């Protein structure tokens with residue numbers, strides 16, 4: 001297997017202008033392939049021993065009580081928000097038309113679960129150059145129906161958790177951290193993902209570790225963990241793992257709803273749920289990736305610093321990103337905003353970079369409220385989201401992932417220099 005990996009992935013020399021410089025991608029070695037084969041030989045396929053171990057190690061790494069693996073970051077967002085609508089939460093549950101505070105400068109599937117659950121998103125603008133929610137505007141967004149905040153640590157940069165936690169406690173709100181782009185980031189030394197009532201991860205190949213498709217929901221709250229498990233597994237009340245029976249010891253002696261006494265607990269449904277489970281083959285890959293997380297995060301931080309050195313030369317043209325005070329981000333990417341006086345447009349530059357084989361991305365949906373899918377959604381917003389529009393028009397990002405390094409960054413610097421001089 002190791003030989004196979006070596007032959008398939010013999011060090012390819014970087015040819016400037018010919019070899020694409022990706023913004024993200026899978027980084028792996030023979031260990032992940034071996035793990036995938038081992039799990040395939042088990043042929044358990046659904047959740048199994050690798051899932052158990054990955055969940056345990058991931059929870060331990062972040063510093064939370066529970067990690068539940070799912071089939072994508074988007075599924076983890078759906079599960080986390082839907083968990084807050086569970087009747088098991090008593091009078092704290094979110095009901096249709098309740099409000100959830102979020103931002104419009106982000107990824108659509110942070111917003112979608114709010115809309116899909118019949119809740120009302122309330123949009124707050126974001127700061128540039130942290131690209132995170134304007135913490136000083138959150139209080140203004142709170143109304144009698146506000147029940148939760150659901151916000152991302154944008155591109156790995158933690159939002160102002162001190163301020164957010166203060167507001168959450170003061171108003172008795174739920175906090176969900178969309179940690180999909182921030183695994184390994186810390187705030188005052190504590191991992192993001194361990195602050196909210198719930199947090200989410202994505203293991204899509206662009207992210208800090210990958211299982212192909214995949215994600216996880218994190219929580220330290222026992223009740224929320226039970227709700228999540230149910231919602232993830234068809235809505236069932238039973239919590240036996242695959243292949244297990246009668247863990248509750250009342251499989252045939254319980255009373256539920258108006259079902260007859262002793263109705264098989266395996267087929268009792270206490271939530272309107274989904275099946276969002278990960279497979280054991282993916283979990284086996286994830287376990288190997290998790291062992292590399294520290295190294296991956298260091299490479300992301302080093303690349304971020306290298307980009308800063310490049311762009312510092314051109315501060316008249318670009319606004320450079322800044323880590324939130326007190327944070328130590330494992331940067332998902334390197335965001336840049338074009339200065340108003342630069343004399344060129346974002347798209348002119350990104351087009352030029354792409355012509356020179358350098359991949360860029362916009363900050364996801366820009367202003368989601370301007371996307372076709374959301375033109376008619378029920379929502380509130382605070383102010384006119386000026387920075388959100390600015391990001392939609394003027395911001396892009398470059399990669400920080402461990403698949404690039406000095407050579408790629410130096411070549412990109414030469415292309416940026418050429419572009420700026422030609423203006």
Ligand SMILES: Cc1ncc(COP(=O)(O)O)c(C=O)c1O
Pocket residue numbers: 072073074075077107109110152178180181202203204206214215
């Ligand atoms: C902030 C954020 N949340 C959620 C997601 C969705 O994750 P997935 O692609 O695994 O569904 C992404 C995707 O990249 C993301 O960037």
